[in-house]
Amino acid sequence: MSYDHKGIDAKWQARWDETQIFAAKDGSEKEKFYVLVEFPYPSGAGLHVGHPRSYTALDVVARKKRMEGMNVLFPMGWDAFGLPAENYAIKTGVHPSIVTRENIDNFRRQLKAIGFSFDWSREIDTTDPKYYRWTQWMFNQFFKAGLAYKAKATINWCPKDKTGLANEEVVGGACERCGTPVEKREKEQWMIAITKYADRLIDDLKDVDYLPKIKKQQEDWIGRSEGAEIDFELSFTFKPEANANRGPNGEKAAFTVFTTRPDTIFGVTYVVLAPEHLWVKLATDDQHDVLENKEEVKAYLESVKGRADIDRTNGEKEKTGVELKGVKAINPATGEEIPIWVADYVLPNYGTGVVMAVPQHDERDRAFAEKYHLPIIDQPLVSFDEALKKAKGRKKINYRLRDWVFSRQRYWGEPIPLVHCEKDGWVAIPDDQLPVELPNVEKYEPTDNGESPLSAIESFVNTTCPTCSGPAKRETDTMPNWAGSSWYFLRYIDPNNDQAFASKEALKYWTPVDLYNGGMEHTTLHLLYSRFWNKFLFDQGFVPTSEPYARRHSHGLIMADDGTKMSKSKGNVVNPDEVVAEYGADALRTYILFMGPFEEPVPWSTNGLIGVRRFLDKVERLAEKLGDESPEVTKALHKTIQKVSENIDGFRFNTAVSELMKFVNVAQEGGSMSQDSFAKFLTLLSPFAPHLANELWEKLGMTGLVEEQPWPVAEKALLVDDEIKIVVQVNGKLRGNLVVPAEIKDAELIELAKADENVKKYLTGEIKKEIVVKGKLVNFVV
């Protein structure tokens, strides 16, 4: 290794700190560009080599945009609420805020050692009361708008983390964090009505530039399905109630089904209820006696009671069910009586919890019908409108998306800023009394009864009502860690404002984020929440744009060298600190970009890293022998400028690096290059290897920092060659090469091609066709 990376890295990092050269300017006349990377959770393990992949790529973009004259905001902060700090506190008794501060300091040190051009003056921390004051303020806006509501609901409960989870946090029936299978619990929870925004969250995707797979995943998650609700009247009455023909809530004695295929209504031969359906409960209770097989049905209900959702929704399992004997439903289109079944493949919380079965058209219905010998009839389809008319149906749209379960029964999160007053009910803490700070506790342990540790602190819980000053109790649940990250991009815009989360002017100038990068795993979590949150703020008039992120990209994982996931337990995690110490920040940065396509997972290879370091050493040696330059080298430089620029814009960082390498090879073969060209090359190299670029820039006797230079622009004239290589084919097969003047006439080119000795051998028969592709090839068809 030739250059002293340790000295150089430290020198230029210090210079960037002193000059604050990467600070975004407020009130600038310049055009803005807001580049955002997902801020990390500052874990005790420190930075993982996967973090810099996203950061380096966007750092390159940010650096290029600055050199192109834009006012760039490229900030960094800490998404610091969360379980690891809390679990550490449980183990050691050290307050999470202390551990969090230490971890943040370590993360910041690590990031600075890689030389990212973050604007450190805008650093934020979601656990800082000055920050979460506004998270709480925003929650109160949801509350005041009626979008935050407390409801008893069946929720997902993680028995290990001892907290409720949102649907988005359940992956394959297990807790997204710890992998423990979730349980169902009935619990009063704060919910946020994200479903009210379901349509807009889908429809507005057309206005943003996200990778198609990201849009698709969001659409699928929201799961809009358009269909109809149709009532099926019943042949029986619940005796002996007076309101015998009414349902338990006074509704008509009918089931409502949701279907996406009302056109199959004539083929319906039975209906199926979810076991949890109210009618099933009524039919089997002690008050009623309408079933011929009540005991059988009760036994079935008992048998499916304990089944977890994950089993229940496993399509591979054979479906089970039981008929409600003695009762019938009426097909509204045909007037015919059809049997009623109960089966646990019907879910209570989707649609209406009742399904109309059309074995003729639906595979699942057919399988069920065959198993239980239910009728399968052949009936023609009718149009949507006709079906609705005939069956008195109504158009209806259903969503897979559920409201956002917002309560967590843990300590290390933002307290939900509400009190419950005996007189006034739930009351929001007034703005001027925010934040509701997390009190110190002695025991952080979550409880098995589903109460937050905060509930044990009487001095916190017992308070007065802000409205009537009467006795009130504080909400003790905290917010999910997705709360602080839902709006953090807004705080970077004006991080020290204590009058508002950000000033109107600053918001107007900086929003939306122009380019946002993060993991695919956040597509249906953070990204969805954040879009929703921003839309709400937009509706309330607090932010100027409906969509927070104009463009979203996503990076692939960095895998271990054997292609498996890096994990602490396998001991194959690459620590960026060690790489920086041994090979330098520039080698790490450039290698991470070079290793493969940005969006794909790629295995780590230390040999590959060494190869990139060799390239940087070559650049350094090149600086030693500047002088005369051949026209070939000049031309190669301008082609490189062109390609590197295009590649960065197109997120093809791997080929951008290979273009830089190609140029260095050409320059090396060419003997030497001019000072001027080398300076241009350094500006081109600087987003990738900023430390070395600055060092060589200084050695060259140039003033200022390389970051202050304009981004080089290729001279068009130098992109065109005087002489070009032409490929000669016969019947599509390569038979010869020609070097000809660039502006050669087709006829002349054909003559030259025909004269080629090797081509002649193949031009045996009659030439049927001569194809000339300008600047590329000649093809003879014989």
Place this chain on the structure above:
RNA sequence: GCCACGGUGGCGGAAUGGUAUACGCGACGGACUCAAAAUCCGUUUCUCGCAAGGGAUUGAGGGUUCGAGUCCCUCCCGUGGUACCA
């Protein structure tokens, strides 16, 4: 099952319908050196050939085209998402 994206040398990978295998790694040979490291030069898809040159080749098979890794169809395999969602 459905949806999306992939499958290219020994490896990571490159290729607006126009020379497939750029760039990097690894390997082999050579120069320099007492020697090694570093560096430099050369070879490196497979195959036939002393060579000139030929043949094959982008998961498999078909098709469109003067020309297909690239477009279309069928299939196989992999990765990700999603799933009794009615």
